[in-house]
Amino acid sequence: MTLLELENVGLVFSVRCQGRISLKEYVIRGLLGRAKRNRMEVRALEDINLRLCAGDRLGIIGPNGAGKSTLLKLLAGVYPPTCGQRRVYGRISSLFDITLGFEPDATGWENIAFRSYLQGETPRTVRQRMAAIAEFSELGEFLNMPVRYYSTGMTVRLGFSIATAIEPDILIIDEVLAAGDLAFQAKARQRIQSLISAANAVVLVSHDLASLQALCNRALWMEHGRIRADGPPKQVIDAYVQHTTSSAASGASRQAA
């Protein structure tokens, strides 16, 4: 069963070279007829073809700036594709930047409610889930405290507990698991595995290759906004590691020479 499909998707960021301009500036330039378009185009993603099926545990790897996080945001629907098609056949829950999506002055409990409402829940369904989310996060008394005072690890616990509690069809996680402590990482791994058994799909970005290999049954290697390899995790990760070390070695030898 296909849950999410990308067909020939590309994403171009159009970035202003001089930062923002003011309205005054804009109007005056328009009046003087000097509306220079000082823009730079960044091709963040190109020719992405991806089909995500039920039971897929997809791990995305690649160097910095390869487009991993951009691809995740596009999968989640936050970035609209510049060209190509994105088709979704399921409910998506995402966890990107851990500091995102919390009202700092509200308590943990309140934030659980906000985030659940954002996913389209109602007070009745949230009340049923509250206890389970609180229990999984193991935050206990801290849930009565404003999220502003949480440590990074605590924020991750809360975010992960909420994002996985709504039993999404597709769970999208960006590089946040590493922030929890060992016990929580093990628990999170278990939760991801149990999501799979409920015939859902998970997409992860991580630089922790060992845990990716343990968690995923499929890996995607991104480079320069393109998919370089897509296949069984062991194979793709080995190729990626070999490529990276060999290019690092050649760089080092060039420097030495």
Place this chain on the structure above:
Amino acid sequence: MTTYLSDIWRLRYFWLSLVRNDLRSRYRRSVIGIGWSLLHPVAMTAVLCTVFSQLFRADVYSYAPFLLAGLLTWNFITSAAVQGCQCFFLGETYIKQCPTPLAIYPLRTVLGAAVHFCLGLSVLLVMVWLFHGFSNLPALPSLLVALPLLFVFAWAVATCAGLVNVMFQDTQHLTEVGLQIVFYLTPIIYPPEMLRMRRLAWLVDFNPIAAMLDMLRLPICEARIAPLESFAVAAAATTAVVVCAAALLARAQQRLIFYL
């Protein structure tokens, strides 16, 4: 269009809880709580009443409600425009996390302002009933048209202000300057007749805010329903701003994320 509105409705618990959170965190550590929001218009009314009753020999019992009604409405519209400028930055964390209909963020701002406005309105009504008795009751049902119109107007203004401000960050500053000018051109602290007598009637007749003021002020303070022209001008202005907001939203829904 209908799917857009139903999406907004589907997320009602989300934006309603954000509004509640905004109000709560704003008044969390203050003793008189939400009463602070009343302090500004009430204090302004008190000061201006004292001055103008001396200067123009105005009758305090009719001038005070007139002034309070004007200031409340004006404060509601300006806070929609000025706070609306920040609405998308305020909701940035959610916009970057999850696709939502963008109109819920200005809605959050305007609902917060509307709570303050309604609070002020109840103070105003009590004031009028104390001064003049309940003679205005038959005219009050016309507020059932006026208030929703004002609300939609403010929502659309906040949407436009917010979207333009994301593109050009000096919008808020310019809005504040512009509103300061409009404040003096609009019959808020002086009666509209003062402009009419001096051949400046067009300033009143074509000013949508003056029309909105009429719709609220006349039934409450003078116990009569505003003339149809006021409703027409207000409705026309609201339609214009709503169309503008919808056009901007349609463009922004796909692009806003790249500017945040």
